[in-house]
Amino acid sequence: MLALHGGSPYRDTESRPFPARTPFGDEEIRLVTKALRSQNLFRWGGELTPLFESRFAEAYGVKHAVGSTSGTAALHVAVGTVNPEPGDEIITSAITDLGTIIPILYQNAVPVFADTDPETLTVDPEDVERLITPRTRAIIAIHLFGNACRMEALAEISSRKGIPLIEDCCQAHLTGYRGKLLGTFGDIGCFSFQQSKHMTTGDGGMTITNDDALGRCMRSFADKHYDRDRAGSRMYGPLGMNCRITELHSAVGLAQLEKVGRVVASRNRLGGRLSEGIEHLDGIVPAPVTPGATHSYWSYPMRVTGYSNETFARALNAEGIGASAGYIGDPIFQCSAALAEHRTYGDSRFPFFSPYTDRTFEYADDMCPRTRELLGQLVMLSFNEQYTDGDIDDVAGAVRKVASGLQRVR
Numbered sequence: 001m002l003a004l005h006g007g008s009p010y011r012d013t014e015s016r017p018f019p020a021r022t023p024f025g026d027e028e029i030r031l032v033t034k035a036l037r038s039q040n041l042f043r044w045g046g047e048l049t050p051l052f053e054s055r056f057a058e059a060y061g062v063k064h065a066v067g068s069t070s071g072t073a074a075l076h077v078a079v080g081t082v083n084p085e086p087g088d089e090i091i092t093s094a095i096t097d098l099g100t101i102i103p104i105l106y107q108n109a110v111p112v113f114a115d116t117d118p119e120t121l122t123v124d125p126e127d128v129e130r131l132i133t134p135r136t137r138a139i140i141a142i143h144l145f146g147n148a149c150r151m152e153a154l155a156e157i158s159s160r161k162g163i164p165l166i167e168d169c170c171q172a173h174l175t176g177y178r179g180k181l182l183g184t185f186g187d188i189g190c191f192s193f194q195q196s197k198h199m200t201t202g203d204g205g206m207t208i209t210n211d212d213a214l215g216r217c218m219r220s221f222a223d224k225h226y227d228r229d230r231a232g233s234r235m236y237g238p239l240g241m242n243c244r245i246t247e248l249h250s251a252v253g254l255a256q257l258e259k260v261g262r263v264v265a266s267r268n269r270l271g272g273r274l275s276e277g278i279e280h281l282d283g284i285v286p287a288p289v290t291p292g293a294t295h296s297y298w299s300y301p302m303r304v305t306g307y308s309n310e311t312f313a314r315a316l317n318a319e320g321i322g323a324s325a326g327y328i329g330d331p332i333f334q335c336s337a338a339l340a341e342h343r344t345y346g347d348s349r350f351p352f353f354s355p356y357t358d359r360t361f362e363y364a365d366d367m368c369p370r371t372r373e374l375l376g377q378l379v380m381l382s383f384n385e386q387y388t389d390g391d392i393d394d395v396a397g398a399v400r401k402v403a404s405g406l407q408r409v410r
């Protein structure tokens with residue numbers, strides 16, 4: 001009997017808890033102590049930040065990496081570098097964290113949302129192409145949950161149309177796709193070091209590029225466009241931001257960079273094992289893997305068809321398994337008052353209503369229908385790189401138990 005209906009749980013987590021994630025160790029402590037002992041935590045003048053940035057760039061085989069305070073900031077550095085005109089449009093995915101969208105709005109551009117491809121659970125390149133207008137200034141491809149977007153198609157559209165391609169790799173650190181790493185296909189790649197990410201500094205971010213001009217602009221934008229090469233009194237360039245990383249974050253980041261390969265390899269293996277454990281079940285769709293991708297499973301997105309995803313997640317919780325229904329519950333444009341109600345700058349409704357464009361932007365309920373349907377089927381399964389094979393087998397076993405015992409709704 002299902003634990004939800006009074007049966008005993010598949011896993012008794014009182015006596016056998018799942019491993020909690022413990023990302024930090026002695027090396028982080030050593031390097032943070034070193035940062036503090038240096039008496040300078042500011043990125044300029046510190047030793048650790050240049051080292052962290054150069055090692056990060058080396059890990060991705062690119063020329064430039066600029067550290068920042070969050071994934072949102074890393075994306076802000078990217079969008080600020082692309083420098084849209086007010087009212088320009090930036091096409092992105094309807095499933096993401098608001099951190100992808102905030103920088104678009106703060107740079108006075110309008111987010112335009114493309115639908116989701118159920119085969120990859122990432123943005124559908126055909127829908128991206130359909131949405132391009134003369135005002136499209138960039139595409140932000142989001143490698144959701146650690147799975148690759150169809151990058152050949154997106155890169156081809158970007159180069160044919162001459163539109164910059166930004167990759168949001170916040171959930172896809174060191175993730176492979178057809179022999180290259182995500183973040184190196186587009187013009188700019190962006191990463192988050194928030195606590196739940198494959199490598200973490202609590203909060204933090206990095207923006208990478210192989211292009212010298214973009215790299216110079218990224219570094220300058222993140223530093224208020226402060227002209228540090230100038231002798232004498234200070235001067236600033238165009239409007240920038242302070243997104244600077246600190247030596248404390250770089251200290252932790254340096255230690256994390258040594259581990260992230262192992263974290264990603266473990267998650268890839270465990271996620272694959274979980275998929276094998278739940279394949280061929282009626283009404284269960286394991287996490288899709290884009291052909292050619294090495295999924296890094298920031299999280300495990302299972303879909304249920306024919307069950308309520310909320311009841312399924314609750315039934316799993318009763319079995320002792322960490323699970324939640326949906327990721328965001330609705331497309332992102334319905335999860336944020338800034339987008340749904342145009343609550344941005346005072347009462348202006350800018351940039352959705354603006355003299356800088358002929359269009360007005362309202363996000364209709366029937367936009368991105370596949371995204372809505374997919375989100376209504378998602379059950380996110382919790383695991384981390386420290387799970388054993390036995391732990392994963394328990395997650396899979398509990399999914400099988402719930403799938404066979406839970407009432408179908410259609």
Ligand SMILES: Cc1ncc(COP(=O)(O)O)c(C=O)c1O
Binds near residue numbers: 073098
């Ligand atoms: C896909 C995606 N983009 C952007 C962000 C924003 O990153 P941060 O929370 O570090 O600002 C996140 C973080 O959750 C994310 O998952």
